[in-house]
Amino acid sequence: MIRTALVVGGGIAGPATAMALRKAGIDATVYEADTAPRDGAFLTLAPNGIDALRVLEADDAALADAFPTPGITLRSTTGKVLGDVTVSGMKSYTLRRSDLYRALHDEAVARDIPVLTGKRFVGLTQTATGVRAEFADGSTAAGDVLIGADGIYSAVRRAIDPTAPPPVYAGLVGNGGFAPPIAAVDATPGHYEMIFGRRAFFGYVVAPDRAVWWFANVPRRTEPARGELATIDWRTRLTELFADDAGPALAVIAATPALLPMDPIQSIRGLRAWHAGRVALVGDAAHAPTPTSGQGASLSIEDGLMLAKCLRDHADPADAFTRFEAARRPRVEQIVKAAARNNSSKAAGPVGRVIRDAMMPAILRLPATSNAQRKIYDYHVDWSAAAR
Secondary structure: OOOEEEEEOOOOHHHHHHHHHHHOOOEEEEEOOOOOOOOOOEEEEOHHHHHHHHHOOOHHHHOOOOEEEOEEEEEOOOOOEEEEEEOOOOOEEEEEHHHHHHHHHHHHHHOOOOEEOOOOEEEEEEOOOOEEEEEOOOOEEEEOEEEEOOOOOOHHHHHHOOOOOOOEEEEEEEEEEEEOOOOOOOOOOOEEEEEEOOOOEEEEEEOOOOOEEEEEEEEOOOOOOOOOHHHOOHHHHHHHHOOOOOOOHHHHHHHOOOOOOOEEEEEOOOOOOOEEOOEEEOOHHHHOOOHHHOOHHHHHHHHHHHHHHHHHHOOOHHHHHHHHHHHHHHHHHHHHHHHHHHHHHHOOOHHHHHHHHHHHHHHHHOHHHHHHHHHHHOOOOOOOOOOO
């Protein structure tokens, strides 16, 4: 019987998994490398992610600083509407990444789940009866199982499989920011506007206080070297890239006090296995989709619930982890692949833009499109049912 778990990573997947483990009767401790609160851009919690939070009874806390974002309008470089994406009766919510981190951290602590910071994971040792984690400060911790929830650059993943493939570059780099209310932006609060520009992609949403939350994706054929993107004046560069496009990109970028760092957009896919012995991976450590999916955070929370169910119902960790992976892999790989396809439309050349703009309205009108979205959003982890 599994009684204790070490959870490495204190972002989204880690606290969510720890709360799910506690719900399953397993004592979990979270170990986070950072000592200061995380910052960053914003993200979307999809209806399926909100449903998973509701199963954890953490939805109210997580959504306290979020606002509903029920739809998306897609536009061409000229401002022409290519289509709208909505799913009837379902709402996503948008919030700052830092607010979600804080909410999940605080909720875990309120449930008496220890969250230890300054604990950078550096290695592990497994035995027939348990696993021991080693940290950079020289300390160790022991438990029945260890869960790697430490993101796309997971150290736990490298520890259980040194030959695991590295993150895959998507051919795009991205950043964004938060601008104060702008007269040039008259979009409905909570409704996303996505613009396929001539040379780059621009997306934004107006928050309830009329501030403009935005992001930019810039095609780049080769993956940048470490530190290379920080040497570029991105305010000037983005102004050049969006100069010929309709929409408020130039005004929004000019009004933004500080741009977020530009980073390469990457994904994790194709791992041989998400587990080894008494160690398993969840969230981005196992299957990171690119932000285009709008599902990274939601899939991580789903993972935590399903993993906890499997450990609750199957005493042997290897058996529980095998069942967890079998239950989750088909779903997440479908979403990761779909996001990769969508990324290619953001980096289309002149001919590709014409084809994309001509076909997209028809594609978005297809019943199959809405059915596929509903299949993703309707996902529910039935906590009362036994894990098979």
